[in-house]
Amino acid sequence: MPSPTDTTQRSATISVLVDNESGVLARVIGLFSGRGYNIDSLTVAPVDAEGRLSRINVVTTGTDMVIEQIKAQLDRLVPVHRVSDLSLEGPHVAREMALVKVVGVGEKRVEALRIADTFRARVVDTTVESFVFELTGASDKLDAFIELMRELGLAEVSRTGIAALARGKRTI
Amino acid sequence: MTAELTQTGAEILLRALKDQGVEVIFGYPGGAVLPIYDALFNQNAIRHVLVRQEGGAVHAAEGYARSTGKVGVVLVTSGPGATNAVTGLCDALMDSIPVICLTGQVPTHLIGNDAFQEADTTGITRPATKHNYLVKRSEDLARVVHEAFYVARSGRPGPVVIDLPKDILINKAPYEEAATQHRSYRPRTEPDPVEISRAVALLKSAKRPMIYAGGGVINSGPAAAAALTKFARMTGFPITNTLMGLGCYPASDPQFLGMLGMHGTYEANLAMHGCDVLLNVGARFDDRVTGRLNAFSQGSRKIHVDIDSSSINKNVPVEVPIVADAGKALEALLTEWTANRAPVDSQAQGAWWRQIDQWRAKDSLKFVQDMKPGSIIKPQYAIQRLYEITKAMGKEIFITTEVGQHQMWAAQYFKFELPNRWMTSGGLGTMGYGLPAAMGVQVAHPDALVIDIAGEASILMNIQEMGTLSQYRLPVKAFILNNQYMGMVRQWQELLHGGRYSESYSAALPDFVKLADAFHAKGLRAETVDQLDDVIHAMLACPTAVIADIAVDPKENCFPMIPSGAAHNEMILGPEHEASDAAVSDQGLALV
Numbered sequence: 001m002p003s004p005t006d007t008t009q010r011s012a013t014i015s016v017l018v019d020n021e022s023g024v025l026a027r028v029i030g031l032f033s034g035r036g037y038n039i040d041s042l043t044v045a046p047v048d049a050e051g052r053l054s055r056i057n058v059v060t061t062g063t064d065m066v067i068e069q070i071k072a073q074l075d076r077l078v079p080v081h082r083v084s085d086l087s088l089e090g091p092h093v094a095r096e097m098a099l100v101k102v103v104g105v106g107e108k109r110v111e112a113l114r115i116a117d118t119f120r121a122r123v124v125d126t127t128v129e130s131f132v133f134e135l136t137g138a139s140d141k142l143d144a145f146i147e148l149m150r151e152l153g154l155a156e157v158s159r160t161g162i163a164a165l166a167r168g169k170r171t172i
Numbered sequence: 173m174t175a176e177l178t179q180t181g182a183e184i185l186l187r188a189l190k191d192q193g194v195e196v197i198f199g200y201p202g203g204a205v206l207p208i209y210d211a212l213f214n215q216n217a218i219r220h221v222l223v224r225q226e227g228g229a230v231h232a233a234e235g236y237a238r239s240t241g242k243v244g245v246v247l248v249t250s251g252p253g254a255t256n257a258v259t260g261l262c263d264a265l266m267d268s269i270p271v272i273c274l275t276g277q278v279p280t281h282l283i284g285n286d287a288f289q290e291a292d293t294t295g296i297t298r299p300a301t302k303h304n305y306l307v308k309r310s311e312d313l314a315r316v317v318h319e320a321f322y323v324a325r326s327g328r329p330g331p332v333v334i335d336l337p338k339d340i341l342i343n344k345a346p347y348e349e350a351a352t353q354h355r356s357y358r359p360r361t362e363p364d365p366v367e368i369s370r371a372v373a374l375l376k377s378a379k380r381p382m383i384y385a386g387g388g389v390i391n392s393g394p395a396a397a398a399a400l401t402k403f404a405r406m407t408g409f410p411i412t413n414t415l416m417g418l419g420c421y422p423a424s425d426p427q428f429l430g431m432l433g434m435h436g437t438y439e440a441n442l443a444m445h446g447c448d449v450l451l452n453v454g455a456r457f458d459d460r461v462t463g464r465l466n467a468f469s470q471g472s473r474k475i476h477v478d479i480d481s482s483s484i485n486k487n488v489p490v491e492v493p494i495v496a497d498a499g500k501a502l503e504a505l506l507t508e509w510t511a512n513r514a515p516v517d518s519q520a521q522g523a524w525w526r527q528i529d530q531w532r533a534k535d536s537l538k539f540v541q542d543m544k545p546g547s548i549i550k551p552q553y554a555i556q557r558l559y560e561i562t563k564a565m566g567k568e569i570f571i572t573t574e575v576g577q578h579q580m581w582a583a584q585y586f587k588f589e590l591p592n593r594w595m596t597s598g599g600l601g602t603m604g605y606g607l608p609a610a611m612g613v614q615v616a617h618p619d620a621l622v623i624d625i626a627g628e629a630s631i632l633m634n635i636q637e638m639g640t641l642s643q644y645r646l647p648v649k650a651f652i653l654n655n656q657y658m659g660m661v662r663q664w665q666e667l668l669h670g671g672r673y674s675e676s677y678s679a680a681l682p683d684f685v686k687l688a689d690a691f692h693a694k695g696l697r698a699e700t701v702d703q704l705d706d707v708i709h710a711m712l713a714c715p716t717a718v719i720a721d722i723a724v725d726p727k728e729n730c731f732p733m734i735p736s737g738a739a740h741n742e743m744i745l746g747p748e749h750e751a752s753d754a755a756v757s758d759q760g761l762a763l764v
């Protein structure tokens with residue numbers, strides 16, 4: 001039984017299998033904004049062959065009581081098939097992609113390229129004074145890379161938010 | 173197949189409604205829904221009740237649904253028709269009432285063009301409904317209607333909107349029967365036997381048990397109320413009801429402690445505060461019930477039966493969660509109680525009852541009515557007389573209310589023995605609910621006595637429905653406790669805002685007797701205590717709709733009261749307590 005006095009915040013990665021119909025994303029987002037829950041990141045795309053089902057991955061922060069509420073609230077939405085708290089139900093993998101634009105010349109440009117190499121970022125666009133790097137991995141790896149680029153001419157970032165699956169045989 | 177294709181969307185819609193057992197629709201026409209009105213014109217299976225404002229239609233459908241257990245149906249046009257319905261939808265959502273609201277929409281090719289009478293109805297009503305649909309093909313129409321009824325009445329019931337673009341109503345398509353299973357929405361109704369046996373073990377160990385039952389019992393159906401009564405009698409436990417739950421347990425039963433919460437009885441609230449095992453069936457630990465959360469029933473181990481898992485552990489953490497239909501859970505509890513041979517602590521429970529009887533002896537609902545002719549009528553007395561006189565008639569009685577002091581007095585002084593006889597706006601607290609709700613009840617029960625216990629301010633919010641009452645000869649009785657104030661607002665201003673009665677006086681009131689007359693109804697007035705019984709008798713004898721304007725003491729406050737932010741044992745019992753005990757903190761002042 002979760003305790004209302006326990007104010008410890010945790011991050012939760014929640015995957016939701018929904019009917020791929022208009023309005024379903026608005027329903028999920030409206031639930032979060034209407035009830036004052038956080039959305040740290042959110043992704044959505046169809047995941048079955050016929051395009052009838054979509055998977056939404058939400059990263060959120062809250063107390064245990066709030067996260068339990070979020071799951072129960074999601075679960076009672078009519079087009080929702082399954083709700084899975086990946087961060088509670090065992091180990092999982094979560095990956096995110098970022099495109100990072102760095103603008104500069106000279107020494108900083110060389111350094112940016114060198115760091116990108118150690119992070120296994122790919123160069124997907126180049127001009128004489130800019131790069132666009134593509135980087136995939138856990139969110140904190142992306143954070144670390146972006147942090148390093150700040151000194152080296154970071155101009156713009158675009159991130160996808162996470163895709164996540166449970167490790168092993170388990171499915172949602 | 174080709175024969176089927178001769179049906180227009182509007183005809184498909186009506187056929188689907190008929191297949192769902194719909195007998196009556198509360199509605200109001202407009203351009204976008206004219207094809208439906210055309211189809212209605214050509215049939216007799218479904219009756220249409222023309223309201224005077226769409227807000228009235230939704231409350232009428234709520235009254236219909238709550239008094240019958242069926243789904244209420246509303247039909248409104250696009251744009252303003254739909255937006256007028258929004259308050260009723262929120263009301264039905266908060267109180268878990270199954271309602272289908274059919275809204276017209278501009279034709280599909282104009283959606284998004286700011287067309288005449290276009291509103292983003294699915295956008296506006298998304299947080300106001302349990303679910304909503306925008307139908308984009310006539311082929312989907314029948315399936316969507318069937319699904320909408322299933323969603324509205326299954327699990328925790330609620331309102332569902334079906335938005336219908338005009339071309340969808342005109343185009344032809346084949347009809348589809350209701351599917352047997354929904355793709356994703358299959359709420360759990362059977363209790364987990366493990367939790368049931370844990371619950372019974374806990375209940376058997378109780379020294380100071382308490383049952384707290386709410387609207388979920390009523391929504392589950394009359395069998396659930398019967399099972400609850402049986403369970404309470406079998407265990408001998410004391411029981412209280414929420415505002416929404418009144419009638420799910422017979423009020424005349426000695427085990428009944430009355431309503432709990434902000435204006436609940438002393439014994440109900442103190443028993444909640446002092447119990448050691450609490451069984452909550454179909455209630456949601458709402459803030460009007462719990463008072464200050466960190467002081468709520470601290471010493472109890474809690475069992476919570478709710479069909480909506482999101483209600484469990486939302487405000488109050490519980491030890492035994494039972495996600496199930498209230499009736500099914502109660503049946504399982506009954507069986508398990510008999511099977512479990514553990515003894516109960518009857519000695520401790522005897523002491524508990526003696527304690528409860530002491531609290532009861534305070535008689536927290538007492539009031540003083542001066543019976544001298546010419547004396548001013550106390551609002552409590554007016555309801556007490558209404559109850560006694562109608563009870564003696566032995567007729568089937570349904571009560572609706574508006575919102576305010578009169579609503580709380582009605583809950584306190586009118587006694588309900590059966591479920592589905594009491595309709596009040598609990599969750600949203602919507603002034604203007606009572607008159608149209610009574611209209612819906614009367615449509616469903618033409619021969620019953622249907623009374624709206626009203627305040628003079630609230631009733632004006634949907635007074636236009638007097639026209640509907642007269643058109644359909646619906647003999648609803650509006651019993652107005654006229655205190656010339658928005659009494660509940662005035663009470664809070666007196667107790668919490670230093671008596672600054674800002675904008676709470678009901679100035680320039682209409683002459684309700686003349687108003688009734690103007691709507692072809694009967695108007696009556698009681699000014700003093702000696703006139704009250706005569707007016708009640710005249711009202712009940714009248715074959716038409718009545719407005720009975722009962723002048724009551726404008727200064728009377730509604731007690732007992734747990735001020736916002738206070739605990740159950742910090743109740744104000746009456747005016748003599750106000751000064752000394754008003755435990756209103758600054759934090760409480762910020763609460764509603």
Ligand SMILES: Cc1ncc(C[n+]2csc(CCOP(=O)(O)OP(=O)(O)O)c2C)c(N)n1
Nearest residue numbers: 576577578603627628629630657658659660
């Ligand atoms: C639509 C709406 N607006 C405002 C309120 C706030 N409110 C609650 S009770 C009340 C006063 C009701 O006055 P009246 O109908 O005369 O009832 P009384 O309290 O005097 O019995 C008000 C304004 C409300 N509940 N609903």
Ligand SMILES: [Mg+2]
Nearest residue numbers: 627628657659
């Ligand atoms: Mg009033």
